[in-house]
Amino acid sequence: MDLKPGSRWKSAVCDAELVVVRPPSAPGVLECGGQPVIAHSAERPAGQALAAAQDGAAAIGKRYADPTTGLEVLCAKPGKGALSLDGRPLELKEAKKLPASD
Amino acid sequence: MHTALLLEMIAGACPDRLALAGRAEGLTFAELELRARRGAAWLAAQGPGTIVFLGLNGPALPKAIFAAGRLGRPFAPLNYRLPDADLRKLLARTAPSVAIVDDDMLPRVAGVDGVALVTRSAFEAAARDPAHDAAEPEAADPDIAVLLFTSGTTGEPKAAVLRHENLASYVISTVEFMGAEEGEAALVSVPPYHIAGVSAVLTGVYGGRRTVHLPAFTPEAWVDAAAAEAITHAMLVPTMLGRVLDVLEARGQTLPALRALSYGGGRMPASVIERALQRLPHVDFVNAYGLTETSSTIAMLGPDDHRRAIGSTDPAVRARLGSVGRPLPSVEIEVRGPAGEAVGANVAGEVHVRGPQVAGEYLGRKLTDAEGWFATRDAGWLDADGYLFIEGRLDDVIVRGGENISPGEIEDVLRQHPAVADVAVVGAPDEQWGEAVAAFIVPRGEAPSAETLSAWVKARLRSTKTPEIWAFRPELPYNDTGKLLRRVLKAELTSRAAA
Structure with a gap:
């Protein structure tokens, strides 16, 4: 899976959509709800659903990062699946709130 | 990441929120997205x-x-x-292109x-x-988002390139x-055609804030619109x-609905920001420093920096009002000397x-x-707490007998004189020193004498x-986005010296 900046992906098991903001320093598999994500243009496979209760979810407008490889993704559409890279849960990136400047 | 996604996201998340224009005839985010798609x-x-x-x-601009x-x-x-001839020259540089032009x-x-x-009316x-709903258009070169011609205060306008990744990075790292x-x-x-005009569209959309455009600035129209539309946020250039x-x-008037006012795009005279803080104590002021080339x-x-500075008698804290603040968390800023060393x-040094x-x-x-x-x-410097101070353009630095003199510092001092309404300091050609310091003064009331002002600076x-x-x-020559046209003043001095 080529997680290049700007590439768009979607969850195979929920409604979540993601865009890569910063690529990982080493190849890896981005997952949502425990399943590898699929290309944004691909059809969601039928019959797959979230297997287990999720620890977290993909919230729209939030950024998630993998500290090991530097991968950062932005959630463009919310979903019930939690995000991970090679099984490592991604961390919610808390951004400092800035005042409006333009 | 692509800027079109910013609109897609907000249209998905809050389709029915007002996105544009006055409360009466406004467009929602879903409608804006649909119109951008049809327009495309x-x-x-x-x-x-x-x-x-x-x-x-x-x-029409966000669409x-x-x-x-x-x-x-x-x-x-x-x-x-721009004069017609210059405008046509710029337009020719955009070819091949499709130009959306105001009818008149x-x-x-x-x-x-x-x-x-x-x-514009056809667009x-x-x-x-709805006839244009079906067609899903091409995405030929998805890389360059915006071409912005610099104001050309020092020469031919240059076409600054802003890529989707630059603008989208700016938006997602600064706006919740x-x-x-x-x-x-x-x-x-x-x-x-000002970077802030473009970035305001993108940040407004991503933040989910309604944007009201003033067709062309006059202070009366601005105040009227701010009052009528219960404006909460705005950005202004210092003039x-x-x-x-x-x-x-x-x-x-006090504009009670107004909460936040940011300013940038030029040096803010201390007297103006102090007046603003006193006149509008309920407003959060933000000094934003940036360039076209930095999205x-x-x-x-x-x-908080503004309030602390205005409320302080400590000159060092008060001087912060003249600072552009600290770097955003997503950028690094370094000041370098002439040899390129930090x-x-x-x-x-140079920022x-x-x-x-x-x-x-x-x-x-x-x-x-x-x-x-x-x-x-x-040209600028960082203080010990990481606050950045901008002196002005490096090209405007006056070199007098080998000494680098920043016009901004002299202008600040002169502006504090009660009889000075506005001031510009530039270098004039000088046989003995290379350059001499020249001051253009707009008097407040009766003009002070040159001797009085000399003594004041000295x-x-x-x-x-x-x-x-x-x-x-x-008055002094400014362009319409509030940039002082120093080259006009310098040219005047050069021709005076030659005469």
């Missing part, structure tokens, strides 16, 4: 190339920006205030090779027309998605703020910046170095920084 399909059929925008501010983004074509807003401006730009002209009509509360509204009065304050004071803001002085706190939002690129010319640093050509700065040439005039 229609524009694709008008011809190839860049999408040019030539016209006043208004709801055109996002339509161009959907097509993967660069968006190039042009300065309609069309005759000014007819017949430029390689440019397909469409009227707006197409964006409303849907962070605006229902009912917030921003008034945009900087023109479409605009001064004129807005004049109107507020004359009318005794807008890279450093900001926040509301200098320490309180040492002046360098790097980060994902920094484009640092003109058409055909990448200016960032191998490590991604962009040299801003701004008492506060060194004698080498005291202007030797004095000129008094009713």
Whole structure:
């Protein structure tokens, strides 16, 4: 899976959509709800659903990062699946709130 | 990441929130997205190339920006205030292109090779027309989002390139998605061809804040619109703020709905910001420093910094009002000396910046170095707490007998004199010293004498920084986005010296 900046992906098991903001320093598999994500243009496979209760979810407008490889993704559409890279849960990136400047 | 996604996200998350225009005739985010999509399909059929925008501010601007983004074509807003000949020359540089032109401006730009002209009203009509729903347009070169011609205060305008990744990085790292509360509204009065005019569209959309465009700035129209639309947020350039304050004071208005006012795009005179803080104590002020080449803001002085400074008698804390604040968390700023070495706190040099939002690129010319640093050509320094102070453009530094003299410092001192309304300091050709310091003064009331002002400067700065040439005039030359046209003053001095 080529997680290049700007590439768009979607969850195979929920409604979540993601865009890569910063690529990982080493190849890896981005997952949502425990399943590898699929290309944004691909059809969601039928019959797959979230297997287990999720620890977290993909919230729209939030950024998630993998500290090991530097991968950062932005959630463009919310979903019930939690995000991970090679099984490592991604961390919610808390951004400092800035005042409006333009 | 693509800027069109910013609109897609907000239209998905809060489709029914008002996105644009007045509360009466407003468009929702879902409607804006739909119109940008239709507009894109229609524009694709008008011809190839860049999408040019030539016209006043208004709801057509965000539609055109996002339509161009959907097509993967660069968006190039042009300065309609330029003389016709210059405007046509710039337009020719955008070919091949499709130009959306205000109906009444069309005759000014007819017949430029390689440019397909469409009227703003035709574009707006197409964006409303469901006939364009089906066509999903091309995404040819999804890379360049915006081409912005620099104001050309020092020469031919250059086409600054802003890529989707630069602008999107800026937006997602500085704005909280849907962070605006229902009912917030921003008034945009900087023109479409200014970086802040473009970035305001993108940040407004991503934050979920309604944007009201003022077609063209006058201080009276700004105050009227702010009051009528219960504006909560706005950005002004310093000259605009001064004129807005004049109107507020004359009318005794306070704009109770206003919460946040940011300013940037030029040096803010201390007297103006102090007046603003006193007149509008309920407003959060933000000084935003940025350049076209950096996708807008890279450093900001926040509301708390302003309040602390105005409330302090400590000169060092109070001086912060003259600072542009600290770098955004997503960028690095470094001040370098003449040999390119990083200098320490309180040492002046050239301001360098790097980060994902920094484009640092003109058409055909990448200016960032191998490590991604962009040299801003701004002179400045960082204080011990990391606050950045900008002295002005490096090109404006006066070199007198080998000494570098910053005009900004002398201007600040002169502006504090009660009889000085406005001032510009520039270098004049001088046989003995290379350059001499010249001051252009706009008097407040009766003109002070050159001797009085000389003594005023000498008492506060060194004698080498005291202007030797004095000129008094009713006003100074500014361009319409508030940039002082120093080259006009310098040319005057050069021709005077030659005569």
